[in-house]
Amino acid sequence: MVEQYNARQVEEKIKTSEKPKVSGTYNPKETETRIKSFWEKEKIYRFDSKKKGKIYSIDTPPPTLSGKMHIGHAYSYSQQDFIVRFHRMNGNVFYPFGTDDNGLPTERLVEKLNNVKSKTMKREDFIKMCLKTLKEITPDFIADWKNLGVSCDYDIYYSTIDNNSRKLAQKSFIELYKKGLIYKKGFPTLWCPDCQTSVAQAELDDKELPSLFSTLRFKCNDKDLLIATTRPELLGACVAVFVNPSDKRYKNIVGKKAKVPLFNFEVPIIEDESADIEKGTGVLMICSYGDKYDAEAINRHKLSPKIVLNYNGSLNIEPYSGLKLKDARKKILEDLKNNGFIVEQKQISHNVNTHDKCGTEIEFLPTKQWFIKILDKKKKFLEQGNKIKWHPEFMHKRYDNWVNGLEWDWNISRDRHFGVPIPVWECEKCKEIIVADEKELPIDPTEHKKKCTKCKIEAKAEGKVLDTWMTSSISPQIVSSLVKTSENSKIEIPFSLRPQAHDIIRTWLFYTVVKSLYQENEIPWNNVFISGFVTLGGEKMSKSKGNVISPQEVMEKYSADALRFAAAGAKLGEDSDYQEKDLVTGKKFETKLWNASNFVFMNLTGYDGKKPKKIERIDELFLMKLNELVKTCTESFENYEYSRAKIETEKFFWQIFCDNYLEIVKKRIYENKAGEKSSQYALYNGLLTILKLIAPIMPFITEEIYQSYYSKNEAYKSIHLSRWPTVEKVDKTDELDVFINILTKVRYEKSKAQKSMKAEVKLVLTKEEKSKIVDLLEDLKDVCCAREINEGKEFGVEFV
RNA sequence: GGGCUAUUAGGCUAGUGGCAAACCGAUUCCUUUACACGGAAUAUUCACCAGUUCGAUUCUGGUAUGGCCCACCA
Numbered sequence: 050m051v052e053q054y055n056a057r058q059v060e061e062k063i064k065t066s067e068k069p070k071v072s073g074t075y076n077p078k079e080t081e082t083r084i085k086s087f088w089e090k091e092k093i094y095r096f097d098s099k100k101k102g103k104i105y106s107i108d109t110p111p112p113t114l115s116g117k118m119h120i121g122h123a124y125s126y127s128q129q130d131f132i133v134r135f136h137r138m139n140g141n142v143f144y145p146f147g148t149d150d151n152g153l154p155t156e157r158l159v160e161k162l163n164n165v166k167s168k169t170m171k172r173e174d175f176i177k178m179c180l181k182t183l184k185e186i187t188p189d190f191i192a193d194w195k196n197l198g199v200s201c202d203y204d205i206y207y208s209t210i211d212n213n214s215r216k217l218a219q220k221s222f223i224e225l226y227k228k229g230l231i232y233k234k235g236f237p238t239l240w241c242p243d244c245q246t247s248v249a250q251a252e253l254d255d256k257e258l259p260s261l262f263s264t265l266r267f268k269c270n271d272k273d274l275l276i277a278t279t280r281p282e283l284l285g286a287c288v289a290v291f292v293n294p295s296d297k298r299y300k301n302i303v304g305k306k307a308k309v310p311l312f313n314f315e316v317p318i319i320e321d322e323s324a325d326i327e328k329g330t331g332v333l334m335i336c337s338y339g340d341k342y343d344a345e346a347i348n349r350h351k352l353s354p355k356i357v358l359n360y361n362g363s364l365n366i367e368p369y370s371g372l373k374l375k376d377a378r379k380k381i382l383e384d385l386k387n388n389g390f391i392v393e394q395k396q397i398s399h400n401v402n403t404h405d406k407c408g409t410e411i412e413f414l415p416t417k418q419w420f421i422k423i424l425d426k427k428k429k430f431l432e433q434g435n436k437i438k439w440h441p442e443f444m445h446k447r448y449d450n451w452v453n454g455l456e457w458d459w460n461i462s463r464d465r466h467f468g469v470p471i472p473v474w475e476c477e478k479c480k481e482i483i484v485a486d487e488k489e490l491p492i493d494p495t496e497h498k499k500k501c502t503k504c505k506i507e508a509k510a511e512g513k514v515l516d517t518w519m520t521s522s523i524s525p526q527i528v529s530s531l532v533k534t535s536e537n538s539k540i541e542i543p544f545s546l547r548p549q550a551h552d553i554i555r556t557w558l559f560y561t562v563v564k565s566l567y568q569e570n571e572i573p574w575n576n577v578f579i580s581g582f583v584t585l586g587g588e589k590m591s592k593s594k595g596n597v598i599s600p601q602e603v604m605e606k607y608s609a610d611a612l613r614f615a616a617a618g619a620k621l622g623e624d625s626d627y628q629e630k631d632l633v634t635g636k637k638f639e640t641k642l643w644n645a646s647n648f649v650f651m652n653l654t655g656y657d658g659k660k661p662k663k664i665e666r667i668d669e670l671f672l673m674k675l676n677e678l679v680k681t682c683t684e685s686f687e688n689y690e691y692s693r694a695k696i697e698t699e700k701f702f703w704q705i706f707c708d709n710y711l712e713i714v715k716k717r718i719y720e721n722k723a724g725e726k727s728s729q730y731a732l733y734n735g736l737l738t739i740l741k742l743i744a745p746i747m748p749f750i751t752e753e754i755y756q757s758y759y760s761k762n763e764a765y766k767s768i769h770l771s772r773w774p775t776v777e778k779v780d781k782t783d784e785l786d787v788f789i790n791i792l793t794k795v796r797y798e799k800s801k802a803q804k805s806m807k808a809e810v811k812l813v814l815t816k817e818e819k820s821k822i823v824d825l826l827e828d829l830k831d832v833c834c835a836r837e838i839n840e841g842k843e844f845g846v847e848f849v
Numbered sequence: 850g851g852g853c854u855a856u857u858a859g860g861c862u863a864g865u866g867g868c869a870a871a872c873c874g875a876u877u878c879c880u881u882u883a884c885a886c887g888g889a890a891u892a893u894u895c896a897c898c899a900g901u902u903c904g905a906u907u908c909u910g911g912u913a914u915g916g917c918c919c920a921c922c923a
Contacts, residue, residue, distance in 0.1 A: 648883030800890045
């Protein structure tokens with residue numbers, strides 16, 4: 050069992066421990082639990098609204114509340130936390146937390162947990178049940194984020210279905226409606242027959258499906274007119290037949306009528322560029338509606354559509370009434386075949402659009418929906434995109450591609466039961482729209498009666514709900530509303546950062562830009578930080594494939610710090626493959642950090658914290674080298690390149706600090722040589738700096754080491770509130786490199802001779818070598834175990 | 850079909866206009882005043898073809914192969 054400590058006990062422990070606690074083996078499980086409660090108790094990550102100075106604000110992504118944290122979350126939230134922790138050490142951060150529970154996944158979860166069906170309940174009651182259920186299950190869900198060390202201020206919390214979020218989403222609707230940016234229109238829209246709702250372009254997925262490509266026999270003046278189709282079930286909705294104007298084969302029949310097989314009605318034969326001469330038979334049948342081009346074509350030629358599809362995906366045309374699309378297709382093909390209307394049939398595979406929530410093939414149905422105008426502002430959205438700094442830069446292209454490819458206005462209404470209601474009523478007589486008063490929000494119009502201001506009769510409540518992105522797209526406004534602002538701490542839009550994954554650039558990211566432009570006339574954030582996915586063996590993880598890595602188990606086995614360490618290896622924006630060896634490396638790094646700290650503290654007895662008058666050259670060179678690392682890490686973190694900071698710090702700590710510097714100063718410290726104080730100074734500050742540099746990535750172990758030694762001398766109660774190391778201007782010198790180079794050569798000779806590194810030698814250096822490290826000869830002698838160092842024509846090692 | 854991105858040691862990945870690198874693994878050795886969960890060393894490598902350049906793994910163009918996004922869907 051994990052031993053539980055509270056913060057007071059931690060304090061006691063620290064106070065009462067005379068000797069440095071860093072000894073024995075590192076126990077991450079116990080430590081992480083204890084450090085986590087210390088952070089919570091001391092409110093280390095609380096947003097301080099009174100603190101002066103610039104605020105680094107984060108538009109934290111709210112994870113969907115369903116099930117548990119998955120490994121992708123673990124990586125991406127770690128990555129954003131690296132950046133946040135770096136900025137916290139440079140000033141004040143605003144890092145709220147939210148959960149997304151306004152969507153289908155949560156609806157299903159709540160239904161399952163309470164054994165109810167939302168559609169049979171009053172919407173208001175279902176939302177109440179959601180809020181109650183969520184209150185019960187959310188703490189457990191969030192626990193994983195806390196265990197991982199994600200340093201949000203969890204008191205600044207929102208849920209996308211809570212009263213405040215619903216209120217702001219409705220307010221946003223009303224604001225945009227009043228600005229004339231929202232309209233309601235009957236239109237053939239993307240429709241999911243399974244969810245029985247309209248959907249937005251951004252919710253479409255591709256699916257490669259097998260299909261039958263059938264060439265059918267239409268009739269024109271008793272002659273055959275062959276037309277190929279994959280959608281025979283829509284024959285009854287055929288309203289025209291198109292041929293290309295430059296297709297000589299069909300010139301003579303343009304303007305005549307074609308007879309639709311099986312249904313026996315006639316449709317006009319029209320010239321239209323959209324018919325591809327090469328494809329099929331070159332004749333194209335237009336149905337209402339097979340796809341968006343049908344919709345456009347029907348509009349273009351002012352044809353009247355024949356709607357044969359019901360909202361639930363069944364046909365309404367005899368004799369196929371009531372049959373679902375797939376069954377109807379089967380039956381119609383059968384009938385066509387039996388009547389000799391099929392000339393040719395082949396199996397093909399083609400991509401179809403499906404609904405990303407349920408995988409059902411998307412249909413087109415004319416329904417009345419609410420839209421936000423976006424098509425006429427493409428240029429403006431591209432401009433906004435240009436004002437944002439993208440990390441990595443190439444993700445900007447994805448945004449541009451999406452904006453350029455937009456073909457529909459944003460459909461924001463959904464025919465679902467659960468969600469944020471659209472706060473309007475419509476007079477059935479004069480079609481006047483009555484919007485809710487801001488004071489009434491959040492409101493469910495179906496629960497309230499409103500009269501038409503003109504006709505004075507009762508208006509009809511809108512039954513539809515808003516697209517969940519309608520709420521998510523105002524996340525900056527939602528989190529801003531959660532804190533009281535003071536002079537010092539205005540949470541302003543644009544925020545500093547939006548961290549998110551690349552799969553929702555077209556939705557969350559884009560829609561937030563839209564809202565921010567329409568509501569604030571601003572970009573929502575100055576920086577966007579796009580993380581990649583976590584794969585296993587190069588493949589996407591999914592429950593169905595069974596190749597899922599559970600972050601809870603990884604944390605259990607390797608520690609949260611090790612998991613974060615692995616996440617820090619992933620390059621920004623790129624998918625990274627989960628490799629167990631990265632966790633092994635992370636754990637080893639912990640051990641090494643622990644042992645090295647142990648060694649440093651052991652040798653700091655008698656150190657008074659003051660800077661000695663004389664700093665030995667070797668100590669100075671080490672601190673200068675470290676200064677270069679500080680510079681690199683600072684720049685890297687500023688540019689969101691946490692992985693570079695991690696690699697450089699790891700390399701420096703292991704290779705320069707442990708393998709070389711500690712070995713070099715050992716003898717001086719053991720033997721209380723003259724430069725001891727100087728080395729102690731360098732050890733104390735060197736280790737502290739290294740700890741700070743790696744603290745954003747490994748917050749637990751660095752805090753533990755800080756608490757066990759440094760906190761009593763340093764001004765800050767947590768390493769995560771301490772100040773990031775500053776970069777000093779120093780002259781460059783290669784003395785240390787030359788020194789290490791010589792040391793390497795000595796080690797090589799010892800290794801070749803199969804001798805211990807402690808074997809005593811006589812060393813011969815060239816005049817040039819010797820002159821470069823003239824101040825370091827005594828150190829070289831110590832670390833090489835050299836009895837003497839002589840000058841000669843060439844480098845040489847002699848064993849004694 | 851368009852866009853983006855990638856191709857580096859046995860595996861997984863950094864990186865750079867001028868001796869090619871970390872980690873895991875393999876091989877050889879080393880040990881006891883931080884750490885064998887350690888240290889020293891060894892082997893093996895920049896997809897292909899052109900161009901720019903004194904010099905290209907790095908820049909440019911193309912080819913091949915993979916991934917992602919978008920489009921096509923009669």
